[in-house]
Amino acid sequence: MTFDLTPEQDQLRDAVRALGRRYGHGYFVEKAKAGEHTTELWAEAGRLGYLGVNIPTEYGGGGGGITELAIVCEELAAAGCPLLLLVVSPAIAATVLYRHGTEEQRKRHLPGLADGSQKIVFAITEPEAGSNFHRLGTVARRDGDGWLLNGRKCYISGVDEAGHVLVVARTEDSSTGRLKPALFLVPTDAAGLTRSKLDMEIVSPENQFLLYLDDVRVPADALLGESLDAGLPALFAGLNPERITVAAMGAGTGRYAIERASEYTATRKVWGGRSIGSHQGVSHPLAHAAVQVELARLMIQKAATLYDAGRDLEAGVSGNMAKYAAGEAAALAVDTAVQVLGGAGMTTEYGVATLLGAVRAGRIAPVSREMILNFVAQHVLGQDKSY
Secondary structure, eight states: OOOOOOOHHHHHHHHHHHHHHHHHHHHHHHHHHTTTOOHHHHHHHHHTEEETTTTTTGGSSOOHHHHHHHHHHHHHTTTTTTTHHHHIIIIIHHHHHHSSOOOOHHHHHHHHHTTOOOOOOEEOOOOTTTTTTGGGGOEEEETTTTTEEEEEEEETGGGGGOSEEEEEEEEEOOTTEEEEEEEEEEEEEOTEEEEEOOOSSSOOOOOOOEEEEEEEEEGGBBBBSSSGGGHHHOOOOOOHHHHHHHHHHHHHHHHHHHHHHHHHHHHHHEEEEGGGGGGGHHHHHHHHHHHHHHHHHHHHHHHHHHTTTHHHHHHHHHHHHHHHHHHHHHHHHHHHHHHHHHGGSSSTTSSSSSHHHHHHTTHHHHSSSSHHHHHHHHHOOOOOOOO
């Protein structure tokens, strides 16, 4: 057992950290408040190969795994630039395409995902069903040599930045008559696909949307994979990378908040010339938050290692635990940072309150803390399913 990164992973961490700090949280907030996207940062990260670290070399990527992509997510977040589309496009879409797409689909999309010139977002969540794919109302029906899609999706990230959306729908299994999940690569400018921006109380340059699919016609090769049988395994293929990279982004955000707060409390002097950080009422909450973030990082490392070793079932348990731990730790770290900074913590200038909405959302999405506890109770503790 080792906790050391490889020399290549260390170099990646240092390089991404340097890139993130050149842009910084001020850039991130400025873009968000102007209603703009982090286009420059994304393009440079793609040009340097950081967006494609988990994509095989034959498709233009770095040939690494989710461990490497988690490093990218964490370090950009630790520099104050938590990019949600790193989770959606390289982690979910690229993984699903590589593991279950056709060779033509891989060749068409993976090189662009690797260099950042292409983004593919993911649409599973629905207003009534949430992310419960058993209850999805979006349906795909055969229409000649293609498919017709109808339904609604909600909380879909980055549709305005992407060329395609990977839509989870349900199709009728001709052998049983039952509906089964299938994934479709739908161009975001497809006829019948419309969107409505959701106003969110989160400071982020990445927007959330409602999607409406009204007789959206796509060709046969829009179906992900060689057949409908690819749908369910493809859907599950994106879950572990999603949880691990979301956790990494949370851990990075926690590190950022603790660093900003620690710098402030070590130099801020109010009583008798001593720094406020010398008082345990200030330093202990920060230390506690730092412990929680570090514990989450260890679970993220374990989950990513298991996933890259092909141990999907174990990675599922660790990935869920990592997501839970990082969500709690990030929320604690940002809230603690705001508290120890006092009034300064609520200003945009000090750059911590701007993350409150995002870390609170990290306890809800992409899977809530309660559903993770259900998962652990059932799969680790052997309890009966509660829902």
